Amino acid sequence: MSLDLSKETLTALLEIALSKGGDFADVFVEHTRTTSIGLGEDKIKSMSVSLRQGLGVRVIDGDEVRLAFTDELNEKKIVDTARAVAAAGGGHTTVVGDLCAESAPDRFTVDVPLYDVEASRKADLLRRANQAARDYDPRVTEVGVSYYDQERSIAVANSEGCWVRDRQPLNLLAVSAVAVDGSRRQTGYERVSERRGYELFEDVQPESIGREAAREAISMLGAGDAPAGEMTVVMPRGWGGVLLHEAVGHGFEGDFVRKGTSFFADKLGKQVVSPLVTVVDDGTLLNHRGSLGVDDEGTPTRRTVLIENGICRSFLFDLHNARLMDVQSTGNGRRESFRHPPLPRMTNTFMVGGDASADDLVRETRYGLEVRKLGGGQVDITSGNFVFKVNEAYLIENGQTTRAVKGATLIGKGPEIMTRVDMVASREGCAAGSCGKGGQMVPVCVGEPGLRISAMTVGGTGLDYS
């Protein structure tokens, strides 16, 4: 049965959901199939296949939302689910519009469908990545490789007549290497993830992922303690975008804005950060991990300028928060699965290139920290304070990177730190990640062309080497 609910069935469900009043209803049907493989200790440890399917029904009644879901798609269960969200509201009656089927904009290319590829070929990818990591240096003592491919198909129908489907392929290969030298132990991590067919692994060789993870672990083996205190920080192209994601991105999400809990809530049209900073959220980028044809509410994704030359331009909206603020959804309503409510979320969020040369960021710094790889981050939306972990970093002394330093986190207040951006390199780049909010994980990209922050707190244990 899965996604092939008929127009009549969907219309009936929407009518039941709205039978006791409400402004809006939608039905979300999901079918997701995932194959995953794990490698460790030179062995393929496990092979997995999983299937998740179900249906969620939502009613919006003013600022109130009711949601129910079922993982059984038989007629009785789906009708019960629609009944569960029908509740006496303010007496407002909404007539369900005529559902008009549309296809989602095409954002993904699939030359080799993921399910046409035999498991043994997929397992080879992990073995190749593993071997390359181990061959990089004998001090690499353990390598973990994980792989998954996923095909998520969704169908969304709502009371305003929208009826759309999207197929969202996703694949990932990630390597974590451990290097040991005496009592020193370090890890390195690298991954590739896109929404496209299996041909990804012809463009990106698994060996290169393995080698990069090994390189990071080995370079950090000799690292000293990271300095503590405030200093100039150079952020890397691509992954450096975690900074934007935490320092700016979350504060632009429509729910925090509507409730007035975000620092940026009342800043539209105002200069909020350095004029060198232009930030965009773009869910339309071809094959990117954060891209979607339509979001999980059926709205086509788009490019939204959040900050233009330092001025706050637009927020990120789902249908519910957009409706309450009398604006349009920006195609950012996302849910981890049919079991979760849609929330305004980022897609691919990145900074537009500036005019500095990438080399100058370090060359023009007397003393500071050059960050090459970042771990995860976190933000307190209300105060704007954010933190993220540094996985690979080097001291900058007199315009040169000198020694590797380990164990640092970076901390600051988003708007303050982004005001201190004093150089932005020209070449843009994105990196694949996952974003957690309200207990829901969604795939995203972060990006940045490489930039310099004049002063930021570095939380190591070491001395000030200046």
Next chain:
Amino acid sequence: MNGDAKYRELAERIVEQAVKAGATEAEAFLQWGERVNVQINRGRVENLTCAGSKGIGLRVFVHGRLAFMSSSDFDEHILAGLVHEAVSLASEASPEPYNVLPDPGPAGEISGLDDPELSTIPLEKKIDCARKLDALIFEQGPEIQNTEGAVYSDGRFENLIVNSRGLAHRWKESFASTVVSPVAGKDGQKQVAHSWSSARRFRDLKPLEEIAAEACRRARMLLGGEAVPTQKVPVVMDFRAGATLFEGLAYAVNGESVYRDRSFLADKLGKRIGSDLVNVVDDGTLPGGMGSSPVDGEGVPTSRKYVVRRGVLASFLYDTYTARKANTTSTGNAARNSYASRPVIGGLNFYLEAGDRTPEDIISEIDKGFYVFRTMGGGPDAVTGDFSAGAAGVWIEGGKLTRPVAKVTIAAGMLDMLAGIDAVANDLILDSPTATPTYRIREMMVSGV
């Protein structure tokens, strides 16, 4: 046929199918239940979710080669297809002699894990619970100007595990929880804080007044926090902030991290890793414990053991696979996060034992130091043994709490932190799987301006 018997039959059928398809061993895990989630914001029902869910996870071993499948769809034909797919996928995995399933055995009874009352309490009463909590914060003084909302959620589940060696266990569990997130404001500054309570039973939740007052106290105390100059000082970890270090410890004593070179404690068994005050227990048998269950995710009875005793590393945590590999027995620490994932090693109720002093007493001895209410980002790195995290709290001077602190990090080696624990308070609350009382670390680097 009622649900219970139907699912038992389904589990046994799937295991049988796997064996017929060529699995040498097979294990089915089923979970089914109901959940409620209510979010209230300024009196309005911002989200109300009521739903049932179910799923099955199947592990198969084909001569030591492991494959796994999971599904939320119980359609007979779809499941049969997935079983065959799993058995055939197994041929791609590497054979390992340690890949075996546990034998049948008796399981203990643990009281207080299921609250039948949750199914009889009317939904309106649950919604009211969140509504009251949401309203209560605005009675806590003029600084409380906004809210991120109040949430009530609960769930009741039944778990069933059956394997081809004849092992079969079934147990019920439930949870209820409330959380509130008031926003304090003053002079353009905003500060959110959270306070929560969770329990297996509805009646064991903390009074709403207490949760609201605690959240607002935190929001007020943190409001307007600024960075302090970079320096080394004693750090007091409040009972909610303290768990992060021990989550890192739990990862480092995980039997898999140990043999895969991913633990800074890999060669420390039987050695001193902390001060005499460090007594860390992992207890899967705690009555009413949030991490308790009669058997673990493989059907092995859970246990209570010291992981660290008077500062000495006493035990690692094992599942069946890692225990065989280390030539010992499973400690019953194979955790199931959901039916959709394989069991992974984890702490059950993993906690630092309480001391006999009050937090105030511990703070009063500090001339200059940092009382940490929450940590953010980063945290422990169990591979290298480094710890660095963002922190917010209150500065201590002359034994007294003075001004709010934010935008700083705290950092130290984890071994130095454990060895530096020189006071442990009496305020341990076992309401989350990793818990600590308030404790003091002799010295950490506080990095600010």
